[in-house]
Amino acid sequence: MGKKRKPPICDYCQGPTEFVDDSEVYERSYGRKVYLCRPCNAWVGVHKGTTRPLGRLAKSELRKMKIQAHAHLGGRQCAPVDGGRTRREARLMCG
Numbered sequence: 134m135g136k137k138r139k140p141p142i143c144d145y146c147q148g149p150t151e152f153v154d155d156s157e158v159y160e161r162s163y164g165r166k167v168y169l170c171r172p173c174n175a176w177v178g179v180h181k182g183t184t185r186p187l188g189r190l191a192k193s194e195l196r197k198m199k200i201q202a203h204a205h206l207g208g209r210q211c212a213p214v215d216g217g218r219t220r221r222e223a224r225l226m227c228g
């Protein structure tokens with residue numbers, strides 16, 4: 134660890150994120166930490182034992198939508214993609 138790392142900036146609102154326990158975003162705590170943007174309800178986990186984010190922040194709705202898309206669509210073209218396609222837009226495209 135050593136150096137102090139600045140928390141990542143939220144992709145959605147460009148605001149700072151908070152380094153919080155994962156019980157803030159999951160039903161229960163898994164003993165991990167996450168960076169959380171409260172206004173957006175967006176978060177990202179960190180590499181175990183570090184404060185390094187796993188990737189970009191994602192809204193929790195988006196995560197759910199991805200899972201549902203996999204279950205219902207089986208990877209068809211209209212499946213939601215990263216980068217701003219909203220649940221509503223995806224639904225319109227998929228009928």
Ligand SMILES: [Zn+2]
Pocket residue numbers: 143144145146147148170171172173174175
């Ligand atoms: Zn945000």
